[in-house]
Amino acid sequence: PPRSARARARGPSASARDRRPMESHQPVSFASGAGYGASGTPYICGDCGAENKIKQGDVIQCRECGYRILYKKRTTKIVQYEAR
Numbered sequence: 001p002p003r004s005a006r007a008r009a010r011g012p013s014a015s016a017r018d019r020r021p022m023e024s025h026q027p028v029s030f031a032s033g034a035g036y037g038a039s040g041t042p043y044i045c046g047d048c049g050a051e052n053k054i055k056q057g058d059v060i061q062c063r064e065c066g067y068r069i070l071y072k073k074r075t076t077k078i079v080q081y082e083a084r
Contacts, residue, residue: 043070 040053047067054060054070061068 042073044073045070 038055040055040058043052043054044050045052045062045065045067046069048062048065050062050064051073052063052070060070062070
């Protein structure tokens, strides 16, 4: 069926938008972007306070006491935001 002038003005239909290829993107490497490298990201145990270096694929568990709640350690890098 022919589309009305109003429908043509709105652009392609939803089904045409869905068929467009997705934009390619590069995966983000969190360990290298945060400056921690191959040694892992530092986490603090919620129970005993021990520092644990966790790498991708490691079990999320304290190596000292076995507690499973870990908090990411704050960065030492200075971070400043501009508020308007």
